Amino acid sequence: MKVFLTGASGVMGRSSIDALHQAGHTVIGLARTAESAAQISAAGAEPCRGDVYDGDALVAGMRGCDAVANLATKVPVGTAALRPGSLKEVERIRVVGSKVVAIAAREAGVERIVQQSLSFIYADNGDEWIDEHSPIDLTGATEPVVVAEHRMARFAEKGGTSVSLRFGLVTGDDRNTAWMFRRARAGKAIGMGAKTSWMHVIHPADVGSAVVHALSAPGGIYNVGAEPVQRGDYVDTIAQAAGQKQGHFLPKWVERLGSDKLEILTRSQRISSQLFSDRTGWHPTYPKLTPDWFDALARV
Numbered sequence: 001m002k003v004f005l006t007g008a009s010g011v012m013g014r015s016s017i018d019a020l021h022q023a024g025h026t027v028i029g030l031a032r033t034a035e036s037a038a039q040i041s042a043a044g045a046e047p048c049r050g051d052v053y054d055g056d057a058l059v060a061g062m063r064g065c066d067a068v069a070n071l072a073t074k075v076p077v078g079t080a081a082l083r084p085g086s087l088k089e090v091e092r093i094r095v096v097g098s099k100v101v102a103i104a105a106r107e108a109g110v111e112r113i114v115q116q117s118l119s120f121i122y123a124d125n126g127d128e129w130i131d132e133h134s135p136i137d138l139t140g141a142t143e144p145v146v147v148a149e150h151r152m153a154r155f156a157e158k159g160g161t162s163v164s165l166r167f168g169l170v171t172g173d174d175r176n177t178a179w180m181f182r183r184a185r186a187g188k189a190i191g192m193g194a195k196t197s198w199m200h201v202i203h204p205a206d207v208g209s210a211v212v213h214a215l216s217a218p219g220g221i222y223n224v225g226a227e228p229v230q231r232g233d234y235v236d237t238i239a240q241a242a243g244q245k246q247g248h249f250l251p252k253w254v255e256r257l258g259s260d261k262l263e264i265l266t267r268s269q270r271i272s273s274q275l276f277s278d279r280t281g282w283h284p285t286y287p288k289l290t291p292d293w294f295d296a297l298a299r300v
């Protein structure tokens with residue numbers, strides 16, 4: 001297949017280019033800057049200059065493609081997340097960008113869209129398992145994610161196929177994990193929420209393989225991640241990989257300062273990705289969080 005990627009130079013895009021090439025697909029990657037275009041070329045894909053708000057550039061780049069994977073984001077890293085308005089750009093990408101991408105895909109005659117979504121949107125469910133039918137908790141932070149999924153559902157209503165992948169927290173050699181890893185190495189706190197609460201994580205390498213499997217998945221919404229891990233274990237695993245005995249949790253006032261931006265990172269979400277595995281045969285190469293997820297960071 002010929003696949004058009006937005007966010008091709010980001011952590012999800014890089015993983016997807018590798019996995020798509022390994023599966024024999026051809027990739028065109030959207031690039032906003034010359035630097036991103038060079039990175040995409042170096043990965044063996046064809047860059048297409050433009051951004052997610054430029055419908056004409058998108059239609060031109062998408063013509064002749066069989067599928068689009070909409071992976072563009074602008075997630076603030078580290079303490080930048082606490083700044084007022086820090087989610088403005090990522091929210092705009094989800095609410096406006098996803099609409100422009102879906103309309104462009106239809107205009108270009110593309111039949112399938114894969115949308116990167118987030119499993120943070122589920123309501124806290126304690127120790128109970130969460131699947132795709134579990135309730136969502138809508139807040140200022142989660143609504144744009146749901147809006148983007150709806151944009152894709154509209155694409156499907158008009159005759160295409162859309163697959164939204166609700167990914168867990170990307171955890172590996174990405175910029176946010178690298179920030180946490182540096183803090184943990186210095187003995188600083190990185191944890192939020194209750195130690196016994198559950199979180200849904202995914203290794204960056206498994207994002208790309210999920211995008212490949214989404215190309216043949218029945219349309220719909222799927223959770224995609226490794227086995228859920230309890231926050232205490234998550235924090236200790238990072239700290240131990242960083243050479244410390246154990247990890248530490250931030251004081252509660254930090255969570256309050258971040259209001260609904262950080263609240264989503266404290267929900268107990270024991271999420272199952274079984275449906276996606278059952279429907280597509282996808283299995284994570286990194287099925288359970290272990291210290292080797294941080295090997296690349298430990299070497300730095």
Ligand SMILES: NC(=O)c1ccc[n+]([C@@H]2O[C@H](COP(=O)([O-])OP(=O)(O)OC[C@H]3O[C@@H](n4cnc5c(N)ncnc54)[C@H](OP(=O)(O)O)[C@@H]3O)[C@@H](O)[C@H]2O)c1
Binds near residue numbers: 008013073075076
């Ligand atoms: N599920 C998750 O947990 C999740 C999901 C996504 C990201 N994150 C985290 O967020 C952090 C930052 O992610 P990142 O390093 O991938 O970088 P990023 O700065 O968030 O950029 C991601 C990608 O989106 C593209 N992009 C941004 N704005 C765009 C726009 N207006 N139009 C078109 N493309 C646009 C970027 O293209 P350019 O290079 O051209 O700017 C880049 O390819 C990482 O730690 C990552 O793990 C987590």
